[in-house]
Amino acid sequence: MRVMLPVVLGVSVLAGAAAAKPPLSEVPEIENTIFAAAVGHEISEICDSISARRLRALMQAWKLKGRANDLGYSDAEIKEYVESDAEKARMRAKGESYLKARGAIYGQPETFCAVGRAEIAKNSAIGALLRAK
Numbered sequence: 001m002r003v004m005l006p007v008v009l010g011v012s013v014l015a016g017a018a019a020a021k022p023p024l025s026e027v028p029e030i031e032n033t034i035f036a037a038a039v040g041h042e043i044s045e046i047c048d049s050i051s052a053r054r055l056r057a058l059m060q061a062w063k064l065k066g067r068a069n070d071l072g073y074s075d076a077e078i079k080e081y082v083e084s085d086a087e088k089a090r091m092r093a094k095g096e097s098y099l100k101a102r103g104a105i106y107g108q109p110e111t112f113c114a115v116g117r118a119e120i121a122k123n124s125a126i127g128a129l130l131r132a133k
Contacts, residue, residue: 021072024081025090033064036125039095043126047113049133057129
């Protein structure tokens with residue numbers, strides 16, 4: 001019995017480690033979709049000639065939640081990720097860097113419009129969530 005206990009405990013620990021999920025921010029399909037929505041939202045908020053496709057974004061959010069559930073994340077884990085101040089700050093910094101690299105300058109809305117029009121033209125994940133007015 002003394003020999004079996006360490007083996008059983010060792011197998012249990014290994015099984016738990018194998019079943020551990022990465023943070024949602026490290027799941028590319030989740031992270032990339034939320035990133036596209038965040039950048040699209042920022043563009044639509046700053047550029048008056050581009051609006052967000054809100055219904056499409058909402059449908060995408062529900063689909064994404066379902067996919068996260070399918071990957072084994074609970075509603076509480078999803079909510080924690082989406083509402084986390086640290087995650088919001090990280091996503092904001094990532095988005096600002098992305099926009100800046102494409103020529104967007106805060107205080108100059110037309111630069112955001114140019115980025116938005118380019119995203120729409122290439123039908124990117126960001127562009128699919130935007131509409132030129």
